[in-house]
Amino acid sequence: MGEIMIGIKLSKHKKETMNKIEEFLNPKEVYFKIKENDEVLVKENEKVIVGQKIIKTKYDTYIHSSVSGIVKEITTMIDYQNNKSNFIKIENDFNETNKFKENDLKNITKEQFISNLKENGIVGLGGAGFPTYVKYNNDDVKTLIINAVECEPYITADYINCFNNIDKIVETLNIIDNIYNLNEIFIAIKTKNRTLKEKIIPYIIKNKKIKLIEVPNLYPMGWEKALVRYIKHTDYDKLPIEKSIIVSNASTIYSIYESLKYNKPLIEKIVTISGDNIINKTNVKVKIGTKFSELKKIYKGYNSKEINLVTGGPMMGYSVETDEFIIPNNLNSVIGIKKIKEFNPITCLRCGKCSDHCPTKICPVLVKDNINNNQELKRLNVERCIECGICSFVCPSKINLREYVREAKKKVK
Ligand code: SF4
Numbered sequence: 001m002g003e004i005m006i007g008i009k010l011s012k013h014k015k016e017t018m019n020k021i022e023e024f025l026n027p028k029e030v031y032f033k034i035k036e037n038d039e040v041l042v043k044e045n046e047k048v049i050v051g052q053k054i055i056k057t058k059y060d061t062y063i064h065s066s067v068s069g070i071v072k073e074i075t076t077m078i079d080y081q082n083n084k085s086n087f088i089k090i091e092n093d094f095n096e097t098n099k100f101k102e103n104d105l106k107n108i109t110k111e112q113f114i115s116n117l118k119e120n121g122i123v124g125l126g127g128a129g130f131p132t133y134v135k136y137n138n139d140d141v142k143t144l145i146i147n148a149v150e151c152e153p154y155i156t157a158d159y160i161n162c163f164n165n166i167d168k169i170v171e172t173l174n175i176i177d178n179i180y181n182l183n184e185i186f187i188a189i190k191t192k193n194r195t196l197k198e199k200i201i202p203y204i205i206k207n208k209k210i211k212l213i214e215v216p217n218l219y220p221m222g223w224e225k226a227l228v229r230y231i232k233h234t235d236y237d238k239l240p241i242e243k244s245i246i247v248s249n250a251s252t253i254y255s256i257y258e259s260l261k262y263n264k265p266l267i268e269k270i271v272t273i274s275g276d277n278i279i280n281k282t283n284v285k286v287k288i289g290t291k292f293s294e295l296k297k298i299y300k301g302y303n304s305k306e307i308n309l310v311t312g313g314p315m316m317g318y319s320v321e322t323d324e325f326i327i328p329n330n331l332n333s334v335i336g337i338k339k340i341k342e343f344n345p346i347t348c349l350r351c352g353k354c355s356d357h358c359p360t361k362i363c364p365v366l367v368k369d370n371i372n373n374n375q376e377l378k379r380l381n382v383e384r385c386i387e388c389g390i391c392s393f394v395c396p397s398k399i400n401l402r403e404y405v406r407e408a409k410k411k412v413k
């Protein structure tokens, strides 16, 4: 089914964490980043309960406290992209006040569905962190694609969530189908992922609209545009909804389940901790806002003296210089690397590989050559870049092109 997408084969490194999940749900303190145009809803020394709204975002949705405790202060911390930012610090009192009650999900209306996602701060867990209610707030939805592809090396957070919670994920798909009366629902997994395939099939038999789709084992096959092209043979300009399609990550569907069923806000998530420098490679369910270094009780520290961490996957991620950074709602992996390979870039060979492999048809070498010419950067459509890192990966001169394109995106914004 479908045409073969542009993409590259990567070593996977997934086996060690694929069947492993642990929990760390009692951090001493949690931190929540205050972004531009956010409204802080709590004051210093205020008592908060689990799930209490603490920030209203510019999208009119909310960030919730993941623990019960006391708002201590607004403090500067490192975020997962290695930037210093202001965070609300909450000290855990370990009382876990607030119990989430079960809801009756029969006959839920679209308005109730949208309002539930908005109030509970559900965002896309594939990495972008975009508010889910905005995606679903459309009348013309015909196709739903569940993205369980997870094409970056090392990361298995979606895999384990999908494997362990497929019954709840399918229950949620049936609810969404009842609301939107969809034409079709696809669950996209990677080809040869037999164990997951066998696990899913018995759960989808009853709803004939749900189909399991195996996509090629290429990177970046989990990119929305690649999935839509592969499954629906169509393209869109900015968003899949232009073609009546919504793409949701499998873990996002699970968080929608908890939001609908228990009115539980997005306060926990699964993070893969892996890489050759991590002693105990594993998946761990954490409270959002936990400081990564607190998770040492689970991952047991590093194999070498250096702490070289990449947050968000080796292809798209960010290098962070410390393990004192904060885990936000959209971070799905932290990779520890023993040694960062030092590459000394050499002169561009004009081989064209970077543009040949770019899935968004950008010419990264021209972006680099014109990095100080904003007019030209706009013309080169740098805002289309999905930061997949393929251009840097394939460049024989070892030029870090993705960083140039990232910088260019900021410049034209
Ligand atoms: S320019 Fe952006 S989208 Fe294109 S290959 Fe480089 S990182 Fe990926």
Ligand code: SF4
Pocket (backbone or CB within 6 Å): 347, 348, 349, 350, 351, 352, 353, 354, 355, 364, 365, 394, 395, 396, 397, 398, 399, 401
């Ligand atoms: S891949 Fe590297 S060497 Fe080849 S054109 Fe692009 S920047 Fe130059």
